[in-house]
Amino acid sequence: MDSRYWKNNPMGGPWTAVMILSFTLSYMGIVLSPTFTMWSYSVKSPRSFYFYQVWGSGAIIGIFLFIFVPLLGVGAHLLGANNLVNGNGFSINQLFPELI
Amino acid sequence: MVYVFIESFSSISPIIVGFLAICLIAALQSTISAFLMTSGSMVARDLYRPYIDNNPSWKRELLVARLAMLLLSLAALYLATYFETSLILLGGLAISFGFQLFPVLLGMLWFPWITRGGAILGLITGLIFVTFAETFGHKLTGNSLPWGRWPLTIYSGLWGLFFNVIVCFLSSIFSSNDQIKNTEKSFHDFLNEHMGIHHSRKKVKSLAYVFF
Numbered sequence: 422m423d424s425r426y427w428k429n430n431p432m433g434g435p436w437t438a439v440m441i442l443s444f445t446l447s448y449m450g451i452v453l454s455p456t457f458t459m460w461s462y463s464v465k466s467p468r469s470f471y472f473y474q475v476w477g478s479g480a481i482i483g484i485f486l487f488i489f490v491p492l493l494g495v496g497a498h499l500l501g502a503n504n505l506v507n508g509n510g511f512s513i514n515q516l517f518p519e520l521i
Numbered sequence: 522m523v524y525v526f527i528e529s530f531s532s533i534s535p536i537i538v539g540f541l542a543i544c545l546i547a548a549l550q551s552t553i554s555a556f557l558m559t560s561g562s563m564v565a566r567d568l569y570r571p572y573i574d575n576n577p578s579w580k581r582e583l584l585v586a587r588l589a590m591l592l593l594s595l596a597a598l599y600l601a602t603y604f605e606t607s608l609i610l611l612g613g614l615a616i617s618f619g620f621q622l623f624p625v626l627l628g629m630l631w632f633p634w635i636t637r638g639g640a641i642l643g644l645i646t647g648l649i650f651v652t653f654a655e656t657f658g659h660k661l662t663g664n665s666l667p668w669g670r671w672p673l674t675i676y677s678g679l680w681g682l683f684f685n686v687i688v689c690f691l692s693s694i695f696s697s698n699d700q701i702k703n704t705e706k707s708f709h710d711f712l713n714e715h716m717g718i719h720h721s722r723k724k725v726k727s728l729a730y731v732f733f
Contacts, residue, residue, distance in 0.1 A: 435671060435674055436674075437674040439673070439674050440671065440674040440675065440676060443675045443678065443679040444678075446620075447617055447677075447678030447679060448616060449619075449620055449623065450615075450616040450619025450622070450678060453619050453620060453622040454619040455559050455622075456555050456556055456559045459558070459559045459562065460555070471630045475626075475630070
């Protein structure tokens with residue numbers, strides 16, 4: 422394949438559907454890190470070790486991401502990333518002009 | 522940015538500054554403690570024990586783990602203070618590097634035919650390909666690679682895993698011998714004997730598959 426297809430940025434930015442999917446799959450890296458294997462060693466009974474390693478760690482990290490990532494996203498909107506929020510005077514620099 | 526944000530509250534309410542500072546320290550503490558504990562145990566159990574002292578006393582192993590944790594904390598502080606730019610680059614690599622442990626997990630829990638050598642070789646290949654598919658790799662090679670960051674808009678973690686799995690599976694197939702098979706069989710027999718879900722919780726397993 423021509424190297425220009427590999428080197429150039431895609432039209433409209435790099436966040437294509439394939440990119441989002443592969444990025445999301447890569448987030449399994451958090452669950453696979455040795456910290457979570459060590460965490461799985463703390464299960465009460467060794468019977469549930471590998472269910473905990475896969476499902477337990479996955480569920481816990483999933484819940485963390487589910488709760489905290491939207492909060493971080495909302496934080497960006499409140500910091501002035503959203504025109505609608507800015508237009509209605511709800512961004513932090515409009516509510517607390519002395520802060521920012 | 523966080524420090525500036527917290528400091529900006531000082532003129533309005535010192536109580537909020539104290540509260541936010543406690544939140545910041547708690548967040549740092551909770552994250553770093555888990556990672557340091559793991560790193561310390563890994564150095565003591567997987568490096569010190571097999572390669573330096575085969576039969577250390579419990580106290581000595583604890584001392585090695587503590588020293589490793591101290592050195593790692595100092596290294597982290599040094600990086601955070603003097604190399605802010607490389608810290609961001611390394612942070613971007615962390616999740617993709619973690620993802621390369623997938624064949625290791627497969628070998629540990631499900632596929633007994635994945636050998637130790639195959640998993641290690643695959644892991645090294647994965648780490649190299651992740652680095653070359655990221656900005657960090659381009660900086661290392663002086664931007665001479667024929668592809669850009671995240672080629673074909675596929676994230677570096679998946680590129681790494683692709684080559685990792687190929688190398689791991691192939692080298693496991695070719696490097697396997699009877700001695701390795703017996704060692705791995707005894708490990709997986711142990712797992713099958715002592716693990717597995719209790720009969721009373723079979724319903725939970727079906728529920729997990731429904732969600733999956």
